[in-house]
């Protein structure tokens with residue numbers, strides 16, 4: 011089937027087999043490798059992209075379902091040569107370790123902030139609940155978001171005894 | 172090295188500094204092996220065993236081989252390579268017999284993954300199912316089937332390991348200190364309990380993946396998501412009998428490892444397929460299910476501890492028996508057994524000790540290294556035991572810990588003497604206790620109890636770990652100066668998220684006295700380009716490679732000074748430098764820039780001086796020795812990192828539900844080179860530890876089929892599982908031979924989290940839990956039974972359960 015969709019503001023038109031997931035379409039057909047696969051079963055959130063304004067697990071969406079849709083992926087996040095505010099906050103707060111969950115995390119945070127520009131810590135945790143991160147223990151990710159939104163909640167530091 | 176420098180004199184070490192890999196990872200530009208493809212690359216799918224143990228009577232691949240797009244099919248029968256880290260006991264594909272559910276029997280490489288999948292469907296395997304041996308305690312019974320009848324013929328590292336041919340025991344580690352019988356005879360109390368924990372998965376977010384191309388002239392190129400490029404190369408060359416110069420291993424960005432990618436994994440399989448397919452590159456990426464059942468996990472443990480205590484609460488004797496379930500292959504599990512054997516008591520002084528630690532083969536997915544290398548599992552036992560012993564003898568558990576904790580002058584199990592600069596576990600324990608207000612509830616907590624009806628309890632647990640590695644473990648770091656005077660750092664210690672490269676960068680900038688922006692640590696490792704490093708494991712990376720980085724920086728400066736001395740007609744002793752130039756100390760205007768010397772200095776007349784500036788640093792572990800196989804005596808520990816957690820938990824006694832209100836984790840890290848990275852490791856490991864404490868674990872049915880190889884049934888913690896409050900702090904007793912006094916802490920954060928939780932739950936409810944994970948239903952049952960209970964999941968079906976007394980081997 012022929013599909014046409016917008017990804018990060020660019021229009022793509024491709025032939026696509028019906029059973030191909032949006033995740034594989036992005037990676038294999040469009041060469042956008044930033045979005046990762048952690049399970050392929052809709053459980054881990056590594057493949058999160060934004061489709062028509064909503065964060066979705068792209069491994070659970072068929073590419074043909076995205077016909078006509080507008081998609082945002084991690085490749086479209088930086089603003090020109092410089093990182094976006096979310097990316098800079100992640101950087102400042104050491105919210106990345108191996109980086110495999112990062113693309114999905116950033117997408118979930120992006121959706122959250124579009125809806126709640128000033129989320130509480132609980133709202134942040136809620137928003138990224140579907141994104142597994144095995145490395146960071148989440149704290150520095152939550153802090154990155156709160157730091158970005160100027161939340162008064164105190165950020166933790168390594169203390170010296 | 173430089174362990175005594177004051178923080179005031181340090182520019183980068185101990186200060187905030189960013190990570191060098193952020194930009195790539197945050198923009199999606201970082202390339203993982205998962206993201207790579209090569210021209211003509213083939214894709215692999217595997218035929219896997221539905222049985223835990225079966226004889227393979229025949230494999231018919233004729234249909235599969237003829238299917239469209241199929242370029243190579245291999246079966247175990249046609250391969251004769253044994254692979255193994257310490258005991259060489261594994262084939263690339265099962266041969267003759269399958270030894271665990273999910274083991275690969277045949278493999279297909281095809282042009283597309285769909286074609287490979289279809290071909291695998293068409294492979295027919297004729298099995299004769301055999302009765303599996305599933306529980307490691309059953310495997311010790313005299314009539315138990317042997318998982319490896321040929322154990323006696325396998326090669327292994329004889330100086331370190333002791334397999335028992337004719338049994339399922341892959342290794343027996345012994346330790347004997349003092350006179351335990353006398354110690355027990357002098358004891359007022361003797362308490363004996365048994366503890367256990369199941370196998371768990373590392374769950375790196377990027378599953379195991381490799382691309383291998385077996386080129387002409389047997390030149391092999393490997394791209395792999397692995398922790399240790401040189402170990403992959405070495406074991407690969409041994410397995411295939413290839414010279415090391417034929418094989419090149421490259422490791423780009425890696426999506427997590429946690430020990431699961433420490434050794435060799437799926438590379439040999441891709442290699443034989445590539446060779447058979449005429450040298451086309453072949454890629455295999457494990458599915459999440461395969462990550463659980465085909466690739467290794469963490470061993471289950473049953474740990475029996477008998478402790479003799481004086482009337483004053485001093486431990487006089489301890490008898491410890493560990494039964495490690497290695498699964499179908501020994502891999503790292505034998506070394507986990509060894510390392511756990513010599514550390515078995517935790518950070519406490521045991522004057523008279525008797526330890527037997529067994530690695531036991533069973534028909535289950537095999538065990539390997541996992542963050543903590545056995546210490547998470549046995550500290551669960553030791554730190555629950557300290558709590559239960561204290562309770563049994565009527566002493567406060569914190570006071571009991573402090574009374575027995577290692578202090579300067581104490582002697583460890585292997586005979587090593589603790590000194591002032593070894594580290595301070597007492598301070599860690601006291602600080603953890605202080606931070607959770609151990610021993611009583613605050614007014615606010617009392618009010619909360621009233622309001623919720625849930626009981627609040629506070630627990631403390633301590634921990635220790637030394638790197639588990641060969642006594643002569645070595646590494647090297649090479650610094651290369653670029654034309655503009657900036658510096659490239661090459662090392663084969665990998666950074667798969669831990670942040671070691673950020674710290675190495677700080678160390679190099681510090682020692683060179685260069686602005687940190689001028690230092691680049693090269694990600695993407697390559698055995699053809701990087702200097703040797705043994706493995707990225709054991710929390711030894713920062714210590715060994717940090718020292719090598721200091722020495723490399725000094726070498727680079729020495730070489731630069733030699734050129735500058737010639738150019739400036741000065742004695743090298745009279746030279747000094749800043750971030751851009753070398754100059755004469757007493758005539759600072761006379762100098763020469765690093766940039767002008769970086770690739771060779773040109774005199775005004777055009778003739779050259781020096782050459783490209785390079786610094787080399789080599790470092791090898793000092794003063795360690797093999798352990799005596801009979802007594803366990805020797806010096807295994809490069810450094811001990813001590814720590815402790817304090818935990819506050821609230822429990823609903825009606826339902827068994829609980830919530831972690833606070834955890835405070837304290838480690839004696841020697842010196843925190845990068846505080847934010849230490850904190851990242853501390854919290855990341857703590858959450859991993861909490862995951863195994865609250866919910867993770869393998870569950871099998873009676874036939875040995877893994878029932879939960881997915882995130883649906885094997886949960887890992889999410890952001891919502893975070894304790895309400897998380898605190899991390901460091902004690903800094905400098906490690907004399909650590910870089911700027913630092914010692915490792917990457918694994919330690921995972922250790923003893925479960926025990927702290929168990930202790931806090933016990934304080935709240937009196938429940939004596941001895942098996943983890945502690946799911947709500949386990950807590951509920953423990954509260955009702957008021958005695959340690961078996962884990963309900965493990966009664967039936969089979970998982971990890973308590974030992975059967977008659978199966979215990981005699982010591």
Ligand code: FES
Pocket residue numbers: 046047048049050051052053054055056057058067068069070
């Ligand atoms: S890869 Fe899509 S949710 Fe895991």
Ligand code: FES
Pocket residue numbers: 105106107108109110111112142143144145146376426427668
């Ligand atoms: S940073 Fe590794 S999984 Fe999140």
